[in-house]
Amino acid sequence: MELDPLLLSRIQFAFVVCFHAIFPVFTIGLASYIALLHGLFYKTDNQAWDRLALFWTKVFAVVFGMGVVTGIVMSFQFGTNWSNFSYATSNFLGPMLSYEVVTAFFLEAAFLGVLLFGRGKVPEGVHLFAAIMVAVGTFISSFWILSANSWMQTPSGYEMIDGHFHITSWMAAIFNPSFWYRFAHMVMASFLTGGFVVAGVSAWFLLRDRDVEANKKALSMCLWLLLFLAPAQAVIGDFHGLNTLEHQPTKVAAMEGNWETGSNVPLLLFALPDQEAQTNHFEIGIPSLASIILTHSADGEIPGVSEVAPDEQPPVALVFWSFRVMVAIGMLMIGVAIAGLLLRRKGRVFQSPFYLKTLVGMIVSPFIAVLAGWVVTEAGRAPWLVYGVMTHAQGLTPSLTGGMALFTLIGYVAVYTVVFWVGIYYLTRVVRNGMLPGTAEVTGEVERAKRPFSAAHTPFDGDFEGASK
Amino acid sequence: MISLDLAIIWAGIIGFGVIMYVIMDGFDLGLGILFPFAPDDESRDVMMNSVAPVWDGNETWLVLGGAGLLGAFPLVYSVFLPALYIGVFLMLAGLIFRGISFEFRFKSKKNRHWWNRAFCGGSAVAAFAQGAVVGAYIQGFAVEDFVYVGGALDWLTPFSVLTGLGLMAGYALLGATWLILKSEGYVQQWAYRITPKLLVAVLVVFGIVSLWTPLVSPEVRDRWLNQIHLIWVFPILAMVCAYVLYRAVKRQEEGLPFVASLGLFIFTYLGLIASKWPVIVPPNYTIWDASSAPESQLFLLIGVLFVIPIVLAYTAWTYWVFRGKVRVGEGYH
Numbered sequence: 001m002e003l004d005p006l007l008l009s010r011i012q013f014a015f016v017v018c019f020h021a022i023f024p025v026f027t028i029g030l031a032s033y034i035a036l037l038h039g040l041f042y043k044t045d046n047q048a049w050d051r052l053a054l055f056w057t058k059v060f061a062v063v064f065g066m067g068v069v070t071g072i073v074m075s076f077q078f079g080t081n082w083s084n085f086s087y088a089t090s091n092f093l094g095p096m097l098s099y100e101v102v103t104a105f106f107l108e109a110a111f112l113g114v115l116l117f118g119r120g121k122v123p124e125g126v127h128l129f130a131a132i133m134v135a136v137g138t139f140i141s142s143f144w145i146l147s148a149n150s151w152m153q154t155p156s157g158y159e160m161i162d163g164h165f166h167i168t169s170w171m172a173a174i175f176n177p178s179f180w181y182r183f184a185h186m187v188m189a190s191f192l193t194g195g196f197v198v199a200g201v202s203a204w205f206l207l208r209d210r211d212v213e214a215n216k217k218a219l220s221m222c223l224w225l226l227l228f229l230a231p232a233q234a235v236i237g238d239f240h241g242l243n244t245l246e247h248q249p250t251k252v253a254a255m256e257g258n259w260e261t262g263s264n265v266p267l268l269l270f271a272l273p274d275q276e277a278q279t280n281h282f283e284i285g286i287p288s289l290a291s292i293i294l295t296h297s298a299d300g301e302i303p304g305v306s307e308v309a310p311d312e313q314p315p316v317a318l319v320f321w322s323f324r325v326m327v328a329i330g331m332l333m334i335g336v337a338i339a340g341l342l343l344r345r346k347g348r349v350f351q352s353p354f355y356l357k358t359l360v361g362m363i364v365s366p367f368i369a370v371l372a373g374w375v376v377t378e379a380g381r382a383p384w385l386v387y388g389v390m391t392h393a394q395g396l397t398p399s400l401t402g403g404m405a406l407f408t409l410i411g412y413v414a415v416y417t418v419v420f421w422v423g424i425y426y427l428t429r430v431v432r433n434g435m436l437p438g439t440a441e442v443t444g445e446v447e448r449a450k451r452p453f454s455a456a457h458t459p460f461d462g463d464f465e466g467a468s469k
Numbered sequence: 470m471i472s473l474d475l476a477i478i479w480a481g482i483i484g485f486g487v488i489m490y491v492i493m494d495g496f497d498l499g500l501g502i503l504f505p506f507a508p509d510d511e512s513r514d515v516m517m518n519s520v521a522p523v524w525d526g527n528e529t530w531l532v533l534g535g536a537g538l539l540g541a542f543p544l545v546y547s548v549f550l551p552a553l554y555i556g557v558f559l560m561l562a563g564l565i566f567r568g569i570s571f572e573f574r575f576k577s578k579k580n581r582h583w584w585n586r587a588f589c590g591g592s593a594v595a596a597f598a599q600g601a602v603v604g605a606y607i608q609g610f611a612v613e614d615f616v617y618v619g620g621a622l623d624w625l626t627p628f629s630v631l632t633g634l635g636l637m638a639g640y641a642l643l644g645a646t647w648l649i650l651k652s653e654g655y656v657q658q659w660a661y662r663i664t665p666k667l668l669v670a671v672l673v674v675f676g677i678v679s680l681w682t683p684l685v686s687p688e689v690r691d692r693w694l695n696q697i698h699l700i701w702v703f704p705i706l707a708m709v710c711a712y713v714l715y716r717a718v719k720r721q722e723e724g725l726p727f728v729a730s731l732g733l734f735i736f737t738y739l740g741l742i743a744s745k746w747p748v749i750v751p752p753n754y755t756i757w758d759a760s761s762a763p764e765s766q767l768f769l770l771i772g773v774l775f776v777i778p779i780v781l782a783y784t785a786w787t788y789w790v791f792r793g794k795v796r797v798g799e800g801y802h
Contacts, residue, residue: 065572069565069568069569071532072528072531072532072561072564072565073561073565075532075535075536075539076535076550076557076561078539078546079535079539079546079547079549079550079551080550080551080554080557080558083546083547083548083550083551083616083617084547084616086539086543086546086547087543087544087546087547087615087616090539090540090543090546090547090761090765091543091761091762091764091765092765093539094536094539094540094541094543094546094761094765094769095540095765095768095769095772097536097539097540098533098536098537098539098540098769098772098773099769099772100536101532101533101536102533102772102773102775102776105529105533105776105779105780106776106779110779110783164762166762166764167762167764167765170768397551397554397617398551398616398617398618399551399552399554399616399617399618399619399620399621400551400554401621403621404554404555404621407555407558408554408555408558411558411562412558415562415565415566418566419565419569422569422573423569426573426576453572453573453576454572454575458576459576459577459578460573460576460577460580
């Protein structure tokens with residue numbers, strides 16, 4: 001069998017970027033939550049907020065550290081496997097990616113240290129300010145990255161000279177047509193991720209009767225937030241979809257599993273798309289609903305995948321099913337949030353073990369939803385790397401062989417598997433340690449902003465406390 | 470001509486970033502390479518603690534350099550990374566293992582020996598890969614029409630293996646002299662003992678590379694023998710540094726060995742740049758060929774000029790806060 005460097009490179013990039021993305025998507029939401037906790041403590045002087053802030057800052061530190069470690073690889077991926085793409089788009093993507101790095105460094109150097117280690121050393125107001133600035137910094141970082149990605153989806157503000165993209169308008173390129181929709185959708189996804197993780201961990205503590213007062217406060221606040229955020233995300237997602245329909249109709253066609261352009265298109269609940277036959281098997285759908293959702297009219301026309309030649313079509317089954325996974329989880333989130341409201345009205349929200357266990361189980365759901373959403377948008381624009389201008393095949397490194405790509409793919413999977421399990425193992429230890437002050441703390445470790453892990457004082461091994469005395 | 474000025478400014482920034490990374494992450498990696506040879510586990514604690522506050526900040530320059538190259542000199546980015554594909558992977562894998570073992574060795578007692586291994590192995594692989602990159606850079610790359618056309622292992626030649634081993638020795642030298650500065654007692658005495666041996670190893674590689682380079686690269690031979698005689702000032706100054714280092718270790722001075730080994734690195738680096746300037750993708754492409762559009766270089770310059778002073782100030786402050794000796798048994802309980 002001939003190894004295909006294109007396919008292997010796509011798998012490698014998808015693996016590396018998915019692996020990296022789960023960390024920042026959480027830290028962006030968590031940073032805002034920590035800033036909120038600091039603000040509440042500053043305003044009310046209630047110690048529970050302070051304890052929550054301290055605990056979640058430790059978690060934030062470890063997850064942020066994992067994001068940095070896995071992010072180093074990202075800044076080299078574009079060049080190793082996609083050198084033609086990087087070279088052609090460098091005039092835009094170079095500055096965008098560099099600005100993201102610059103933002104991250106500025107953030108670490110100026111504010112992260114104060115947030116992680118400034119407790120009791122700087123005035124409360126300064127600490128609050130640092131927390132807010134870290135949260136703002138995470139938004140600015142995602143601003144640059146999402147602008148770069150959106151530009152690849154809906155390129156604008158450029159002209160082509162000798163196969164190179166040259167920027168004619170930075171405003172048009174940075175704020176390209178799909179940018180704000182993607183940015184809003186992603187920020188909301190980060191908030192939902194933060195919200196469901198905090199809610200799930202609080203529920204876990206409540207199930208064990210640990211730090212009941214603080215965790216009740218955290219859970220209650222999260223459920224109010226989710227009640228607003230989860231439906232809002234559905235609305236934003238809908239607008240994002242309409243924007244995609246305008247700029248990337250084939251992607252929407254793949255999401256709907258719609259092969260032929262037509263009106264009264266059903267909303268498919270189940271189907272097995274068959275790319276070769278250009279049709280679906282075993283369709284189950286609600287008549288005309290896709291037309292109504294996308295055009296607000298039952299006989300509205302929806303584009304079909306077959307409008308473009310087979311070699312310009314995205315992998316329909318992958319896009320179709322990833323989209324359903326994302327939407328299903330979104331619906332589940334709304335359901336869980338509403339169930340929280342109903343239980344609250346009966347005064348049983350903290351007493352129902354079933355509901356609390358459901359919340360614990362929901363911890364992984366936002367991560368799956370986010371990754372599924374990215375698969376929809378990234379696989380959905382295939383074969384285009386820069387939509388309508390450059391394909392994946394054109395962007396690939398010409399000298400790359402299948403063997404080289406396979407070697408590094410296996411290598412990255414091996415390295416990241418170790419990093420991931422060590423990181424998750426350690427993170428669960430930090431969470432299990434909880435908010436109890438002074439349990440098994442390692443003292444004397446050098447604490448620096450550039451070493452976010454040093455903010456989490458939890459030992460790595462089980463018997464550390466006994467062994468060290 | 471604004472584009473000409475911007476290319477030179479960016480060459481300066483990237484060149485500065487590279488040497489900052491090499492000397493600063495150099496002594497961290499060097500300590501990792503020396504890890505298995507340390508007298509005992511307490512001295513390993515001292516070695517690791519002496520760089521714990523600064524190592525991650527040092528790596529800043531690598532990431533900044535990677536992203537900055539894409540923004541300012543995309544040709545370098547899109548030729549070097551494909552050409553050094555396997556080496557880049559090894560370097561990143563090494564740096565990742567080095568990084569996480571830095572974090573978890575501190576928090577680990579029972580599993581500490583695993584983190585020791587990951588720390589040493591990661592540092593050694595990363596250092597070798599970086600040295601091999603230098604060798605590959607001197608050799609030049611098979612580039613046609615701005616695209617790398619060579620094979621996966623073109624970079625791996627006897628010459629680049631030698632430069633890889635040479636940089637490992639060089640980093641170990643930086644690490645040993647850093648340890649002289651930061652430690653005392655038997656740890657410092659050990660560092661004093663190994664420094665001259667490492668210096669000899671570095672000078673031997675340095676000598677072989679110097680004799681070999683003209684055979685590998687005709688352009689470099691021409692530059693050194695026929696063009697600019699002033700270029701000889703760099704190896705002479707490097708030799709002076711080596712002598713100063715040797716004397717300082719004999720007299721058991723504490724700060725001078727590190728300063729002298731920094732000098733050895735900096736003058737070697739300047740000599741290397743002078744051999745190639747203004748070629749940035751050898752053998753054929755200059756910094757102007759490799760530049761991105763001037764408006765892109767300018768757009769990025771604004772942000773970088775804003776953040777570099779902040780990173781420098783933060784770095785300086787960190788080193789200042791953590792000045793002084795690291796003692797055995799300190800930093801742990």
